[in-house]
Amino acid sequence: MAPQSVIWKLDDHTRAKHVILRKYLDAWLPILIREGRSGLLIDGFAGPGEYVGGEIGSPLIMISAYQQHRAASLQRGTVKFLFVELDPKRAAHLRQKLQAHLQYQPLPSTATYEVYTGRFVDAMTSLLASGCRRYDAMFVFIDPFGFSHAPMDVIRNLMACPRCEVLITFMHEEINRFLEADYRTKQQHYDSLFGTTAWQTITLDAPDVQTRQRRLHDLYRQQLLTVAGARYVRSFCMRNSRNTTDYFLFFATKHRRGMKEMKRAMWKVDPTGNFVFSDCTGMGQGFLLHNDDPAILAKEIYDHFRGKRVTVDDIEEFVIADTAFFKYKSSLSLLEEKGKIVVYGSEGRRKGTYSDLTMPVLFS
């Protein structure tokens, strides 16, 4: 259940989510905030900024990622942080934490922040009305207690902004609550969440709870692709020590590089006894993001392209969009060694090098 107090205890699954957020921003910031470029980082469900044990919350993680980044180029662009929090006491707590932090580590003149007390939907509506095109890039973290209050049409409008990426948490417990809900009272709410009424058929037709959960998950992903207009959408799930899924993180972007960096962040998170991340996009149990045996991806690539002539770029696109992996060169190398592919590189190309994305590759 969602806590009622202003601050609450940090649990393992939030800690894990924070590691992902930080690692992703470490990669995202220097790519997008550069000379003459401006970025907007939104924490749409910001929380109070700290936990009972003194650990920092997501808004301070975002600010620290920016302040501690070594890339000097960051300060040649501009960045704005927008923190949205509905609960006035939590918003006040967050303001206080930010002020205390920035007193000792001020932001440079190229960075600003705002705490908006109110609903995510209202904050986004006013942002979109005032025009988001003044930003070159946006990152939106959508982290409600449940999976609500972030309608699909708002996500679609955000994704229409220049280079906007969204990271959405989707609590598993909340999906279960959804399955048990009295739909007559929630219909409109769920219609707007999914941006379709198709969830109603799923709840009626699915033979069991697991199938229903999976279909709802797949419908949400599909909606991010077709309604919100994302080109790459994957879901990552965090499993706890009892091997049950705590939550899904959906990441949606129009850019291959964004998805590549998000996967890199996911692959970097070491499993602890308490949690492990999997790619949950496909059916089945989810692929653990630690098994980097190149033979696994080599098989996926081969099965997909068998008998075709494609380019290295086509292969990269497939790997980033449709598999749990982001690195593929050792897998191609393996296929080349086994004679399963022929690479038509320029003269003098060393075997096992694939940096030219235009190189044709013939699969046997």
Ligand SMILES: C[S@@+](CC[C@H](N)C(=O)[O-])C[C@H]1O[C@@H](n2cnc3c(N)ncnc32)[C@H](O)[C@@H]1O
């Ligand atoms: C899961 S907590 C956020 C935790 C925070 N992102 C972190 O990682 O440290 C969700 C927060 O969203 C706030 N909230 C609930 N409904 C909201 C809404 N419609 N708009 C904005 N914030 C909301 C809650 O008060 C709560 O503080």
